[in-house]
Amino acid sequence: xxxxxxxxxxxxxxxxxLNLVLQTHPISSALxxxxxxxxxxxxxxxxxGEFLAAVQLIVYAGAIMVLFVFVIMLLNAGGEKKPSKxxxxxxxxxxxxxxxxxxxxxxxxxxxxxTETVKFGAxxxxxxxxxxxxxxxWLLPFEVTSILILIxxxxxxxxxxxxx
Amino acid sequence: xxxxxxxxxxxLICAILFPLVLLAIFRYLRPSLPIPVKLxxxxxxxxxxxxxxxxxxxxxxIVAILFVVFDVETIxxxxxxxxxxxxxxxxxxxxxxxxxxLIVGYIWAYKKGALEWx
Amino acid sequence: xxxxxxxxxxxxxxxLVLLTCCAYAVWVERxxxxxxxxxxxxxxxxxHGLLQPLADLIKLxxxxxxxxxxxxxxxxxxxxxxxxxLALTAIVVIPxxxxxxxxxxxxxxxxxxxxxxxLFLLALSSLGVYGIAIGGWASNNxxxxxxxxxxxxxxxxxxxxxxxxxxxxxxxxxxLNLREIVELQNGFHFGLLPKWNVFASxxxxxxxxxxxxxxxxxxxxxxxxDLPEAESELVAGFHTEYSSMMFASxxxxxxxxxxxxxxxxxxxxxxxxxxxxPAEYGSDxxxxxxxxxxxxxxxxxxxxxxxxRKWDRFTFPVFGVLLLGxxxxxxxxxxxxxxxxxxxxxxxAGFLVFVFIWIRGTLPRYRYDQLMRFAWTFLxxxxxxxxxxxxxxxxxxx
Numbered sequence: 001x002x003x004x005x006x007x008x009x010x011x012x013x014x015x016x017x018l019n020l021v022l023q024t025h026p027i028s029s030a031l032x033x034x035x036x037x038x039x040x041x042x043x044x045x046x047x048x049g050e051f052l053a054a055v056q057l058i059v060y061a062g063a064i065m066v067l068f069v070f071v072i073m074l075l076n077a078g079g080e081k082k083p084s085k086x087x088x089x090x091x092x093x094x095x096x097x098x099x100x101x102x103x104x105x106x107x108x109x110x111x112x113x114x115t116e117t118v119k120f121g122a123x124x125x126x127x128x129x130x131x132x133x134x135x136x137x138w139l140l141p142f143e144v145t146s147i148l149i150l151i152x153x154x155x156x157x158x159x160x161x162x163x164x
Numbered sequence: 165x166x167x168x169x170x171x172x173x174x175x176l177i178c179a180i181l182f183p184l185v186l187l188a189i190f191r192y193l194r195p196s197l198p199i200p201v202k203l204x205x206x207x208x209x210x211x212x213x214x215x216x217x218x219x220x221x222x223x224x225x226i227v228a229i230l231f232v233v234f235d236v237e238t239i240x241x242x243x244x245x246x247x248x249x250x251x252x253x254x255x256x257x258x259x260x261x262x263x264x265x266l267i268v269g270y271i272w273a274y275k276k277g278a279l280e281w282x
Numbered sequence: 283x284x285x286x287x288x289x290x291x292x293x294x295x296x297x298l299v300l301l302t303c304c305a306y307a308v309w310v311e312r313x314x315x316x317x318x319x320x321x322x323x324x325x326x327x328x329x330h331g332l333l334q335p336l337a338d339l340i341k342l343x344x345x346x347x348x349x350x351x352x353x354x355x356x357x358x359x360x361x362x363x364x365x366x367x368l369a370l371t372a373i374v375v376i377p378x379x380x381x382x383x384x385x386x387x388x389x390x391x392x393x394x395x396x397x398x399x400x401l402f403l404l405a406l407s408s409l410g411v412y413g414i415a416i417g418g419w420a421s422n423n424x425x426x427x428x429x430x431x432x433x434x435x436x437x438x439x440x441x442x443x444x445x446x447x448x449x450x451x452x453x454x455x456x457x458l459n460l461r462e463i464v465e466l467q468n469g470f471h472f473g474l475l476p477k478w479n480v481f482a483s484x485x486x487x488x489x490x491x492x493x494x495x496x497x498x499x500x501x502x503x504x505x506x507x508d509l510p511e512a513e514s515e516l517v518a519g520f521h522t523e524y525s526s527m528m529f530a531s532x533x534x535x536x537x538x539x540x541x542x543x544x545x546x547x548x549x550x551x552x553x554x555x556x557x558x559x560p561a562e563y564g565s566d567x568x569x570x571x572x573x574x575x576x577x578x579x580x581x582x583x584x585x586x587x588x589x590x591r592k593w594d595r596f597t598f599p600v601f602g603v604l605l606l607g608x609x610x611x612x613x614x615x616x617x618x619x620x621x622x623x624x625x626x627x628x629x630x631a632g633f634l635v636f637v638f639i640w641i642r643g644t645l646p647r648y649r650y651d652q653l654m655r656f657a658w659t660f661l662x663x664x665x666x667x668x669x670x671x672x673x674x675x676x677x678x679x680x
Contacts, residue, residue: 027357027419034412045169054401055239062408063235066438067228069412073419073431074224076217126397127458131243135251135258142240143258146265149233153269156229157278160222168394171289172402175374175393178297179367187527190343194526203351205423206522217422224435227654231438234662235408238445241669242401245452248676256677263670274659281654 002120006046013039026072030065037061049125226278237266292393300373304537305335311639318643329597339530347526350421357420362524362531365413369535372406372542375399377461379555379623384616391624392461399460400448403546404441407501411437413535414503418520429519432509432650439657440500440507446665447494450672451479451487451550464554473560478553484679485672491551493665495637498543500657502536505642509650544634545627552630555623569612569625577605 016035023029041056134142244251244259251258273279309324309331316323324331349355377392396402411434418430452458455466469477479487500507511519521532548554557565580602584595612621648656 027354027416031357031412031416050396050398051243051401054398054405057405058401058408059232059236059239062405062411063232063438066408066411066415066434067225067232069415069419070224070228070431070434073415073427074220074222076219127243127246127401131247132250134240134243135247135255139258143261143265145240146237146262149237150265150269152233153230153266153273156226156233157273157276160226160229160278168396171293171394172371172374174290175293175297176367176371178293179370180363182297183363183366183527183531186343187347190527193344195346197346198348200351202348205350205352205421206517207424217427220427220431224431227435227439227658230658231442234442235445238442238449241446241449242452242458245449246456246458248453248456248673252680253677256673259673260670263666267666270663279655279658281651 002046006043006120009039009042009046013043027069030068030072033068034061034065037065046120048120048123051125051127051130223281230273230278234266237263288387288389289393292389292391296373296393297370300370300538300541301534303541304534305339307537307541307635308338308533309335310635311642314636314639315643318640329593342526342530345526347528348523350423350523352422353523354420354422357416358523359528361413361417361420362521362528362535365410365417365535366531366538368406368410368413369538369542372403373538373545375402375460376542376545376549377464377554378627379620380465382619384620390461391620395459395461398458400452400458400463400550403542404445404448407444407539408438408441410535410539413532414520417524417532421520421523423523425517425522426520429511429516429522432516433503433520436500436503436507436509436653436657439654440497440661443493443657443661443665444497444501446662446669447490447497448550450485450490450665450669451482453669453672453676454479454482454485454487460549464549464556467553467556470560474563476553476556476558478556479551485675487551487672489668490665490672491547493661493668494547494551495634496661498547499638499641500653502539502543502638504540504638506645506648507653508647509653540635540638541631544631544638547634548627548630552634554630555627557622557626566612566618566622569622570609573605573609573612577602577607577609580605 013036016032016039020029020032020036023032037056037060041053041061044053044056240262241259244255248255312334313323313331324334327333327337349358374393375396377390377395379391381388381390414437415430415434418426418428418433421427451463455463457463457466467476467478467482471477471481471483475481477483480491481488499505503509503511509519511521516522521529524532557568559565580598584598584602611617612625
């Protein structure tokens with residue numbers, strides 16, 4: 001069951017990611033990105049990270065992507081022009097792409113430390129565990145986050161004030 | 165995955181399929197007489213003067229970006245609420261520091277007039 | 283019994299009841315608004331317009347579905363289904379009754395129990411923006427686009443006070459699981475006042491409840507915050523171009539959202555299925571008395587010879603006898619642990635739905651700048667202050 005769900009949602013994530021790159025209209029791309037975020041949330045869930053899955057949905061799919069969609073709607077960003085299709089270009093580019101992907105995969109597989117395969121539900125990361133980690137072990141990063149958020153507020157207002 | 169999430173997926177699939185099935189079935193009962201005038205954008209009966217896609221006020225953008233920022237802050241409060249009993253005063257102090265930094269940002273944004281909708 | 287089979291049966295029942303409730307919420311709304319304005323409301327289809335939802339459904343299903351020529355067909359069709367699917371799914375996590383045992387099966391009304399139930403609901407409500415945003419954008423109509431921009435900005439603005447108002451009762455119960463939240467509100471102060479979160483000691487969450495309700499009005503785009511569909515300026519807002527089944531989907535999504543958010547308010551603040559006063563003082567008899575009184579009233583009206591409406595002569599006695607027959611069901615000991623909690627839950631959530639309609643019949647609409655200023659410069663700081671005060675007092679009380 002878990003494997004099946006993993007395969008389905010991994011496929012959806014990859015499919016949406018490809019669609020994101022291939023689509024010419026920004027809103028299709030934005031929606032594909034939401035699809036990627038949603039399926040990533042399910043993958044977190046499969047690993048046992050309930051809280052992380054919810055945060056992924058709320059912050060990424062629900063807040064950041066809303067901003068993206070908003071900007072597209074506000075600016076009336078139209079579809080980009082499709083590059084002209086040249087057979088020769090594609091013929092050269094595709095093998096190069098696969099080579100690059102192969103090399104990257106090989107390097108990662110050989111360099112990355114070998115660990116146990118990750119098991120479904122191996123991590124218990126509900127809100128309770130996250131709270132424990134966040135408010136005791138990782139206290140300083142948590143407080144520093146607020147400064148990061150403060151800077152984000154400043155940046156947002158300064159950026160937008162220019163236009164008003 | 166905990167078993168509790170399974171009903172959500174099944175329900176979601178059913179909720180997507182239900183209107184689609186209704187739509188498919190009733191396609192045969194539904195008239196379909198598209199004429200150009202009917203398919204025009206509705207502007208109270210007169211011809212649409214221009215395309216709807218234009219540029220709109222940057223206000224909406226400010227709202228969205230402030231929402232993103234404060235939404236991240238709200239999310240941090242949930243684990244705090246769950247661990248509230250164990251953390252007690254320590255937790256209150258932590259969150260007070262966290263929030264006070266943000267309240268400074270909020271007051272600054274307010275003073276700058278970013279929260280006003282004019 | 284098999285767990286999966288049971289879940290599937292419960293799912294089918296929940297979906298059926300939810301859809302019926304959505305349809306009849308429209309009928310109730312029209313009736314209540316009509317009576318507030320001293321009109322009879324729907325009256326033609328069936329006795330007292332009771333079959334009106336069915337007629338509406340048939341009408342909407344057989345109307346021509348128009349896709350405007352300038353619209354993006356794919357997104358135009360996607361948006362309403364996205365909206366309705368997300369709205370209907372939210373009901374999955376609501377716990378309606380405690381666990382009970384019936385015919386050797388241990389179960390509860392309510393589909394599932396998540397450790398992050400509240401966050402799941404928040405996630406769904408934040409995704410709900412897309413249905414409206416994309417629908418308005420894809421229509422390529424000025425009214426639609428303006429409506430959807432307004433609506434999305436409003437929904438995200440009010441999501442912050444909503445989340446803050448949710449966190450403050452969570453400080454008292456320390457869990458995100460909706461079933462546990464309800465179970466922890468068990469008991470009575472001085473043996474009389476229920477220990478719901480609105481009345482909780484040391485900090486009653488009454489202010490949080492009011493903030494939650496206000497934000498809920500804005501989240502569901504209801505009066506006084508129904509700016510997205512302000513008909514005097516925007517025709518119908520984001521669904522101006524929609525017709526037929528697509529329009530019905532948006533409509534259904536709106537009512538499903540109202541029902542869900544009322545259920546959430548009941549769970550978080552009004553103690554879910556717990557009764558208003560202890561069972562020793564006869565709170566178990568409330569449904570019996572209510573149903574019996576309603577039945578007797580119908581029979582009394584049926585006996586009045588002066589009724590001109592020919593339907594009433596048949597329907598009043600039929601419904602009266604039906605209600606009178608239903609009343610003693612709440613006294614059967616086997617069914618009691620299911621029906622009494624379920625009655626209290628439905629009564630509270632139903633009352634909140636009624637408040638939504640009541641407000642619609644009472645208040646005028648806000649102006650958009652007032653609406654946004656209210657969210658950012660009043661409601662948000664207020665909810666933050668409420669949260670901090672709750673935290674401080676709960677920590678002080680230990």
